[in-house]
Amino acid sequence: MAQGKNFILMPPVSEKPQQNTRPFRLVKFFAYASFVVLLLFSFPFSVIVAQKAKDMLMKSHENYALLLGQNLNYQVFQNFVIPVVTRYGKIKLREKEQYELMDRIVKNTIHSYNVDLVNIYDINKGVIAYSTDPRLLGKKVRESLGYRKAMMGQNSSRLISGGGDLWGLGIELIGGEKKLRTYIPFRGIDPFVGDMGYILGVFEIIQDLTKPYRSIVKFQYTIFGLSLLIMGLIFLALLLIVHKAEMTIEERAREQRQLEAQLHQAERLAALGQMVAGISHEIRNPLGIIRSTADLLGGLPNADETQKKLSGVIVEESSRLNNIVTEFLDFARPQRPNLQDCSLTEIIHKNISFLEPELKKQQVVVKQNLDSSPYRIKADPEMLYRAFLNIFINAIHALEGKGIINVTGKEDKGHCIIQIQDSGCGISEENLGRVFNPFFTTKEKGTGLGLSIVRKIVEVHEGTITIESQKGRGTIVTVSLPKDGPRLLKE
Numbered sequence: 001m002a003q004g005k006n007f008i009l010m011p012p013v014s015e016k017p018q019q020n021t022r023p024f025r026l027v028k029f030f031a032y033a034s035f036v037v038l039l040l041f042s043f044p045f046s047v048i049v050a051q052k053a054k055d056m057l058m059k060s061h062e063n064y065a066l067l068l069g070q071n072l073n074y075q076v077f078q079n080f081v082i083p084v085v086t087r088y089g090k091i092k093l094r095e096k097e098q099y100e101l102m103d104r105i106v107k108n109t110i111h112s113y114n115v116d117l118v119n120i121y122d123i124n125k126g127v128i129a130y131s132t133d134p135r136l137l138g139k140k141v142r143e144s145l146g147y148r149k150a151m152m153g154q155n156s157s158r159l160i161s162g163g164g165d166l167w168g169l170g171i172e173l174i175g176g177e178k179k180l181r182t183y184i185p186f187r188g189i190d191p192f193v194g195d196m197g198y199i200l201g202v203f204e205i206i207q208d209l210t211k212p213y214r215s216i217v218k219f220q221y222t223i224f225g226l227s228l229l230i231m232g233l234i235f236l237a238l239l240l241i242v243h244k245a246e247m248t249i250e251e252r253a254r255e256q257r258q259l260e261a262q263l264h265q266a267e268r269l270a271a272l273g274q275m276v277a278g279i280s281h282e283i284r285n286p287l288g289i290i291r292s293t294a295d296l297l298g299g300l301p302n303a304d305e306t307q308k309k310l311s312g313v314i315v316e317e318s319s320r321l322n323n324i325v326t327e328f329l330d331f332a333r334p335q336r337p338n339l340q341d342c343s344l345t346e347i348i349h350k351n352i353s354f355l356e357p358e359l360k361k362q363q364v365v366v367k368q369n370l371d372s373s374p375y376r377i378k379a380d381p382e383m384l385y386r387a388f389l390n391i392f393i394n395a396i397h398a399l400e401g402k403g404i405i406n407v408t409g410k411e412d413k414g415h416c417i418i419q420i421q422d423s424g425c426g427i428s429e430e431n432l433g434r435v436f437n438p439f440f441t442t443k444e445k446g447t448g449l450g451l452s453i454v455r456k457i458v459e460v461h462e463g464t465i466t467i468e469s470q471k472g473r474g475t476i477v478t479v480s481l482p483k484d485g486p487r488l489l490k491e
Helices: 019-088 096-110 145-151 210-298 305-332 344-354 356-362 381-399 450-460
Strands: 005-008 117-122 127-131 156-161 178-189 196-208 340-343 364-368 376-379 403-412 415-422 464-469 475-482
Touching: 019 096, 019 156, 019 178, 019 196, 019 210, 096 117, 096 127, 145 156, 145 178, 145 196, 178 210, 210 305, 340 344, 340 381, 344 356, 344 364, 344 381, 344 403, 344 415, 356 364, 356 381, 376 381, 376 475, 381 403, 381 415, 381 450, 381 475, 450 464
Parallel strands: 364 403
Antiparallel strands: 005 464, 117 127, 117 196, 156 178, 178 196, 340 376, 403 415, 415 475, 464 475
């Protein structure tokens, strides 16, 4: 098959920006803007949700530390302070026996709890009197805000963070330790009423929150990722809807422009047809008289050879002129097909049989695969015969001598499609868009109405005709006709 440009049966129309597409351009802008807004919204949304989870985690572990602190306060005072003061009269944690007793009481109290470190501060000396980490014993206290609050009888907690956040947006990076430091006042207990009394020292409890905090950070990433995914899917859905709507509007606008162009072309052709019909009618009558007179003069008994020869030339040229006038009338007259069941295969075989002498003379070979199917349709066989005859004649002229014409057919979606391909000289890109224009021809002889008449015949059957061609690479003419005939005529 020759490769080349494709010409659709339609006058060229100018492509103008369509006002109808503006609303959907606005919708496309809305889709992009919505995606950006939703994307920006997903950041604070994930941060707020994660922060809420972090606050809940902090609150629960803070309450956990306070309960542990109360338990430590009771256990240390009842099982250490009272017995040691009673026995020794004074607390000296530097003595091994007292330290071991304190260490045993503290570790027995916290052994089932997730506690990293417990420090007990001596508020009089400002040092660590006891620690579960012996390396910290005797170190000076760092008077933080939490420590000062505990000395005043208030509990306080603070998160110790070892990681950072993503670009300062509140989305924390996975990694780093998270610990909760809680300061609780160590109070004396009135042995008679059980009420808390004066402050003896300060408990510092450090809990490791790395694992639960890491789970919250992962949850935050999950929320953010799901938000992005959902927003992305919504955005793609909006884009698909907008794209589909734009294509629909563009297609309808194109069809409208084509219909308008067809209407203008039809109006121009109607006016041209009326003019051609009038002129052809006026030419045909005197032309018949000229032909009959020349025929009569050539048949006179006293006519010599020169007169007979001139009379023959007049008759021959009159016949040729009459054929041209007939073409004009065929182009100008409204055509209404006489619909009947017919076979495209039979019509094309009649064309080939009629053209057989010319095909042999030009050494043109016609290859066709239509015998396998009759390609039956409801149409006017005489009109289709003339249409395909014009196509075959053009193909023979394009070959300019020896060559091949391929004829193929197929049925698709209620249409019979016939394709006629020649290996001839082809059509230039410049002329390809003008081949259906009335009176356009590249031949020295001819009216240029052949393909215009073919087009009218195909149109009146509600079919389509396309031409693919490229200079020097042949031409393909494709005719598609509805099998059930034109709907408008049936209605």
